[in-house]
Amino acid sequence: MNDDKVKSLKVRRSSRLTGFYQESPDRRRARLVESRWLAPEDAKACEGLAGFDESCADVMVENVIGLHGLPLAVALNFVVNGEDRLVPMAVEEPSIVAAASYAARLCSEGGGFTVVADPPITTAQVQLLDVPSLTTAVRELRARAPELLAEANALMPGMCARGGGARELEVRLLDSSTLVVHLHVDTCDAMGANLVNSLAEDLAPRLAELSGGRAGLRILTNLADRRKVKVRARVPSGALSSERFRDGGAVRDAILEAQRFAELDVYRAVTHNKGVMNGVDAVLVACGNDWRAVEAGAHAYAAREGTYRPLTSWWKGPEGELCGELELPLATSTVGGAARTHPGVQRALKLAGVTGAVDLAGLAAAAGLATNLSALKALSTDGIQKGHMSLHARRVAAEAGASGELVEIIAERLSRERVYRPERARELLAAEVARRKGGWR
CATH class of the missing domain: 1.10.8 (Helicase, Ruva Protein; domain 3)
Incomplete structure (x- = not known):
């Protein structure tokens, strides 16, 4: 390796780019090249829809009549698991990118975001109807689980070769004659929808035979609760002060009051969680992921205890700091789909330095916690409209x-x-x- 390459590897890139918002798009791209976030050719490609034309769009969806664009921006100041990151966002609503960048800077004062993520498990469901004996069927299905998992893995040799594959078979009772079988599959860097849907269809006849019933629906669930992400951050109370609100402790307490409001009132909780998804969705759209599936799963997870609740928690830490946590199911993909066909998505993933689906989920979750914090602070001080x-x-x-x-x-x-x-x-x-x-x- 030559000396120039060694030097480039040792350079620590900072996500703190002062005055970035005040500059022109041309100058912003130039700064990303200067700070080694973008290669010159990638910066040039960002000027328009380079590589994304009607022929590309026509193979992505049906009835294409043209192209429709969204702004592609980057949120700054993110430190995730000790590493500076730029966060790509594709979104039309003003203030989301600025809000994420501002809150990320506050969180960086406390060390940034810490992310822990589950393995990338996607779950297929097979509905079994008219089961004559639930007790017998459950016993038989559970006893045959090892061979059923082996059958599933035989149907996806490529996924197994990459380190993925069927991990668990779960049986659930729904009513007096209905079961549902869950097949939990490690899909590596894929979301895995097509794969697990095919598995469900292929295994359904065998499951119906073992249960004595008949197969109904065979499809994945978007409540990806085996694929959760948890992100935490802390903000020293002093970092919350401003020219108008000099007492950071008072700002912290006002944020905690806003959090409590969301815990007590479903009407507030919905808007609270919308603020979380502002950040999550913008990252997923930029990176070509199914944000609709994530939205559905996140809101279902918020209501998992029978009452719709906020996805985040905020509390006062032992040193008076503001501490926060976001946990939600977050199924992402960095292979296949738009990541394979859309050049803009490929550039966004490259810009963010995404290493795989789990890494992307963590980055999106960090953005969600950031936009939630920014909204709570604004609501608790100047008001959201300023x-x-x-x-x-x-x-x-x-x-x-x-x-x-x-x-x-x-x-x-x-x-x-x-x-x-x-x-x-x-x-x-x-x-x-x-x-x-x-x-x-």
């Missing part, structure tokens, strides 16, 4: 026809007036253009 509307003002200014530096000028005036109507933005823009044509600045 930061959100300042970013919304930029969108309104652009819609009115502003470009370049005029976007920031018009947005700042809209925010100062606290008026965000497009017609007012057009008035301000016309006045600014006229002033500049008049030659006085």
Whole structure:
């Protein structure tokens, strides 16, 4: 290995890129190259939809008539299991990327995010109906579990060769004549939907024969509770202070009051969890994953005890710090699907330095805890609208026809007036253009 390569390996990349939000997209890409997050050719490809054209889209979904884009951004300041990371996000809502970056900086004051993840288990379900004797069927199925697992593994030699395969067979009683068999499969870096669906269909006749019933539905479950991710973070109370709210301990206590509100009230809990999924979904969309499946599983998990509850917990630590935890099922993939066909997804995974499905799940969960913290802090202090509307003002200014530096000028005036109507933005823009044509600045 030559000296240049050795030096590049020793460089510690920082996710803290000061002033990044104030720069142009061109300059941001240049900074990512300078700080060795992106190779020059990848930065160039980020300028548009390089490699993603109608022919590529046409093999992804049906009835394609064109392309539809979302902004691709990076959240900064993330330290995950001791490593600086950039977090790719594809999202249309203003403030989510800024919120994640801000909260990640707060968490970095306490060491960043610590992630622990389960193995990538995807579960197939086979419904067995009209079972004549539940007791006999359950006993027979459980006794035959080793041979059924062997049959399943024989159907997926490729997955087994990669270290995956069927791990457990579970039998559950649903009513007086219905069973469901769960086949838990380690799918490595794949989400595994197609694989486990095929396994369920192939094994269903054998399961029906052993139970004496008939096979009903044969499909995976998106409640991936064998595939959970847990992420924790701590924020020193002093890091929570600001110019307007100088007492960080008081801010911490206000955040804890907001957490308690979500624990007591389902209406608040739903919005609380939406704030979590703001971060999770944005990462999954950027990385070409099935965010709808994760959403369904996350909300089901939130209601697993019979009452819908917040996915996060926040509490006061032994040194007065704010401590938080997020746990949710999170099935992700870094092979197959969009990761195989969409060049933008491939670039996002590369930018994030994703090493596999479990790593991606941890990164998405860290983003979810960050956006939740940012929302709770905003709600507990300035209110959620202050930061959100300042970013919304930029969108309104652009819609009115502003470009370049005029976007920031018009947005700042809209925010100062606290008026965000497009017609007012057009008035301000016309006045600014006229002033500049008049030659006085």
